[in-house]
Amino acid sequence: MAVGLKPPAQLHPVKGIRLSATHCGIKQDDTLKDLTLIEIGEGANVAAVFTRNRFCAAPVTLARQHLQQNQASAFLLINSGNANAGTGASGLDAAARSCAAVADVAQVEPSAVLPFSTGVIATPLPCEKIINAVPSMLSSLETDKWLQAAEGIMTTDTLPKAFSKQVRVDGQTVSITGIAKGSGMIKPDMATMLSFVATDAAIDAGELQVLLNQLVAKSFNSITVDGDTSTNDACVLIATGASGVSVGSDNVELIAALTEIFEHLAQSIIRDAEGATKFVVVDVENALSIEDAREVAYCIAHSPLVKTALFASDPNWGRILAAIGRARIDHLDIESVDLYLGDTCLLKNGMPDTGYTEARGQAAMADEEVNIRVNLNQGCENARIWTSDLSYDYVKINAEYRS
Amino acid sequence: MAVGLKPPAQLHPVKGIRLSATHCGIKQDDTLKDLTLIEIGEGANVAAVFTRNRFCAAPVTLARQHLQQNQASAFLLINSGNANAGTGASGLDAAARSCAAVADVAQVEPSAVLPFSTGVIATPLPCEKIINAVPSMLSSLETDKWLQAAEGIMTTDTLPKAFSKQVRVDGQTVSITGIAKGSGMIKPDMATMLSFVATDAAIDAGELQVLLNQLVAKSFNSITVDGDTSTNDACVLIATGASGVSVGSDNVELIAALTEIFEHLAQSIIRDAEGATKFVVVDVENALSIEDAREVAYCIAHSPLVKTALFASDPNWGRILAAIGRARIDHLDIESVDLYLGDTCLLKNGMPDTGYTEARGQAAMADEEVNIRVNLNQGCENARIWTSDLSYDYVKINAEYRS
Numbered sequence: 175m176a177v178g179l180k181p182p183a184q185l186h187p188v189k190g191i192r193l194s195a196t197h198c199g200i201k202q203d204d205t206l207k208d209l210t211l212i213e214i215g216e217g218a219n220v221a222a223v224f225t226r227n228r229f230c231a232a233p234v235t236l237a238r239q240h241l242q243q244n245q246a247s248a249f250l251l252i253n254s255g256n257a258n259a260g261t262g263a264s265g266l267d268a269a270a271r272s273c274a275a276v277a278d279v280a281q282v283e284p285s286a287v288l289p290f291s292t293g294v295i296a297t298p299l300p301c302e303k304i305i306n307a308v309p310s311m312l313s314s315l316e317t318d319k320w321l322q323a324a325e326g327i328m329t330t331d332t333l334p335k336a337f338s339k340q341v342r343v344d345g346q347t348v349s350i351t352g353i354a355k356g357s358g359m360i361k362p363d364m365a366t367m368l369s370f371v372a373t374d375a376a377i378d379a380g381e382l383q384v385l386l387n388q389l390v391a392k393s394f395n396s397i398t399v400d401g402d403t404s405t406n407d408a409c410v411l412i413a414t415g416a417s418g419v420s421v422g423s424d425n426v427e428l429i430a431a432l433t434e435i436f437e438h439l440a441q442s443i444i445r446d447a448e449g450a451t452k453f454v455v456v457d458v459e460n461a462l463s464i465e466d467a468r469e470v471a472y473c474i475a476h477s478p479l480v481k482t483a484l485f486a487s488d489p490n491w492g493r494i495l496a497a498i499g500r501a502r503i504d505h506l507d508i509e510s511v512d513l514y515l516g517d518t519c520l521l522k523n524g525m526p527d528t529g530y531t532e533a534r535g536q537a538a539m540a541d542e543e544v545n546i547r548v549n550l551n552q553g554c555e556n557a558r559i560w561t562s563d564l565s566y567d568y569v570k571i572n573a574e575y576r577s
Numbered sequence: 578m579a580v581g582l583k584p585p586a587q588l589h590p591v592k593g594i595r596l597s598a599t600h601c602g603i604k605q606d607d608t609l610k611d612l613t614l615i616e617i618g619e620g621a622n623v624a625a626v627f628t629r630n631r632f633c634a635a636p637v638t639l640a641r642q643h644l645q646q647n648q649a650s651a652f653l654l655i656n657s658g659n660a661n662a663g664t665g666a667s668g669l670d671a672a673a674r675s676c677a678a679v680a681d682v683a684q685v686e687p688s689a690v691l692p693f694s695t696g697v698i699a700t701p702l703p704c705e706k707i708i709n710a711v712p713s714m715l716s717s718l719e720t721d722k723w724l725q726a727a728e729g730i731m732t733t734d735t736l737p738k739a740f741s742k743q744v745r746v747d748g749q750t751v752s753i754t755g756i757a758k759g760s761g762m763i764k765p766d767m768a769t770m771l772s773f774v775a776t777d778a779a780i781d782a783g784e785l786q787v788l789l790n791q792l793v794a795k796s797f798n799s800i801t802v803d804g805d806t807s808t809n810d811a812c813v814l815i816a817t818g819a820s821g822v823s824v825g826s827d828n829v830e831l832i833a834a835l836t837e838i839f840e841h842l843a844q845s846i847i848r849d850a851e852g853a854t855k856f857v858v859v860d861v862e863n864a865l866s867i868e869d870a871r872e873v874a875y876c877i878a879h880s881p882l883v884k885t886a887l888f889a890s891d892p893n894w895g896r897i898l899a900a901i902g903r904a905r906i907d908h909l910d911i912e913s914v915d916l917y918l919g920d921t922c923l924l925k926n927g928m929p930d931t932g933y934t935e936a937r938g939q940a941a942m943a944d945e946e947v948n949i950r951v952n953l954n955q956g957c958e959n960a961r962i963w964t965s966d967l968s969y970d971y972v973k974i975n976a977e978y979r980s
Contacts, residue, residue, distance in 0.1 A: 229901060229902030260895045262929050400881040478971070482976045491663070492663045492697070492808070495663050495699070496806065506631045526699070568881070569971075570969070
């Protein structure tokens with residue numbers, strides 16, 4: 175079902191990062207990986223952002239604690255198939271025991287291990303299965319297992335999501351590789367479902383966190399499938415420094431490469447959205463503020479009626495107009511609003527465009543990649559949101575998720 | 578598909594009100610009524626609330642103007658099958674010409690005619706069909722055509738929605754009868770899709786508007802199907818005074834009867850929601866403010882993941898918890914939250930309830946009427962929202978709406 179999403183291409187190893195992934199028994203199908211371990215070499219800096227959902231999962235709580243206690247993270251331990259959310263004190267205990275198992279064998283502090291989980295909410299995490307798998311995972315760490323790691327964090331994803339770039343900085347090569355997962359319960363707020371990106375450049379820790387916040391704002395925090403913010407969202411950016419190349423966070427080449435990777439991973443989640451048949455770019459232009467532009471864009475992107483019209487390839491643009499009209503912004507001058515589907519103008523100054531025909535609208539909706547563009551003609555702030563349509567398969571996938 | 582919704586029972590005539598309904602040719606199926614006329618006797622007071630969607634329809638704009646120009650409304654003219662929204666200046670002209678046709682034949686001011694439309698957005702209103710039908714509609718007005726009027730305003734509704742009560746006030750009988758329509762694009766904001774309620778009691782005009790606002794807040798403004806606020810929402814309350822009984826808006830019997838009628842009509846819309854298989858009551862209790870309580874309730878009621886779990890009768894309460902957690906309220910103490918499905922406790926003080934079993938959750942979800950109850954244990958304000966589930970048929974109805 176994925177819309178224009180291909181399997182990952184070449185994934186460059188990142189010096190200072192080793193990975194392993196296996197099936198430890200959380201997922202019922204034993205051909206599916208459900209546990210991933212990422213080793214971070216000494217001297218790396220790690221930045222992270224997490225969900226702002228108040229009911230955050232146990233691993234989110236513990237990962238935040240560990241990052242506060244210990245700047246030198248050595249391992250990321252990620253299980254899929256179980257979110258360890260809504261699991262109370264026993265959930266926190268299960269996450270802590272999983273981290274301790276890695277710490278014991280690897281001879282590091284437990285706080286140097288960051289836990290992540292994704293999958294069904296409100297089901298106890300079978301942490302014994304994780305603990306039993308830890309020794310063999312530690313002994314099978316390799317630098318070239320990014321694809322396996324991407325597979326290991328999948329839930330309802332139909333394809334692994336990973337992207338990689340090499341850039342030249344001061345005549346030397348820097349590698350950046352990232353993975354992500356996510357397909358439903360997607361409206362990240364400060365982070366995405368799960369994404370892990372690493373570079374072997376050296377970047378100052380404070381700068382790295384600022385850089386991550388900026389990258390996330392225009393990638394994972396600009397996508398939505400269903401408006402539902404997950405309890406487990408997390409995004410980690412690692413700079414190992416193992417390439418020996420030290421770069422500032424204002425380095426143009428590095429920022430361009432990181433931006434491309436973050437956007438690609440975020441878009442991959444939308445291309446693989448549950449039941450998606452369309453990849454939709456919503457642009458809101460010339461708003462008074464970025465917040466206004468995002469509010470209008472999200473009203474369109476969340477409207478079940480707009481999403482079902484997209485599924486039907488029906489240019490029923492009255493629904494887009496109704497979604498704009500209900501946006502919670504202080505000032506909306508409907509007589510200034512222009513609305514486009516791709517290059518086709520539907521509404522000019524709030525009035526039906528004289529050149530519009532149903533045939534042109536249908537042509538603009540027929541493609542599996544659709545651009546909805548709203549020009550508010552009020553100010554100079556823009557926002558872009560990526561979203562998907564609402565299909566029978568979205569209902570099927572989510573009605574049958576636990577059965 | 579309607580959940581526990583029966584055809585209307587006895588509908589009492591309301592003195593001072595006559596109605597007619599016909600097929601004038603807007604709907605393709607000529608067995609379906611698409612035009613309704615309601616005559617309001619002299620001396621009546623009329624209160625109205627309209628959508629707050631900025632892209633409101635032409636009839637909404639014109640009805641507001643007419644009410645400002647003229648306190649003495651004589652007719653409500655309602656067409657279904659076409660919303661006359663997103664139709665620009667020609668839409669306003671079509672609405673004005675329709676009103677003028679009634680005014681000409683009936684010998685009243687055009688501003689004494691209030692227009693209402695519901696149906697497809699962004700399609701020109703064929704007002705000649707309305708104008709041609711006006712003379713025969715005026716000559717066929719009757720006091721006992723409330724059911725025909727309810728049928729005449731239907732769009733994707735599967736059943737007409739009407740409810741009627743008689744109450745004794747000061748030893749005399751007062752009648753109240755109301756009709757409503759609506760099934761999708763339902764998240765009324767200051768009003769519902771369309772509802773018209775009349776009583777033959779005499780009520781002061783100012784008090785009538787205040788009363789209507791109060792009634793709507795706890796009925797039509799407390800329901801949601803899909804979060805999409807329509808461009809055409811309107812609700813009208815008429816007090817004809819023709820019974821000769823004058824009552825204050827603080828009359829207990831009258832308020833109780835009106836409240837019952839408004840709640841019944843609002844619930845009817847949810848019972849008949851597009852594709853609905855469940856009727857869901859979301860209660861949020863003991864919030865710091867009514868706004869907080871409503872925000873949490875709407876986050877649950879709008880969540881596609883909660884709605885698909887309801888469709889599947891799956892007690893996947895992690896999704897409810899995630900919806901609560903993303904509510905935009907300032908203070909949420911997750912360690913105080915209790916969550917119930919019917920009488921079954923899922924979460925106590927933010928922790929899984931020790932007595933909960935999957936079997937008990939499944940039993941609580943099996944019924945076609947489900948109560949989700951959240952106790953925030955923070956303050957003393959409560960909110961109740963009625964909603965529906967998200968089924969294959971919701972997608973089907975809305976993907977095929979214009980085809």
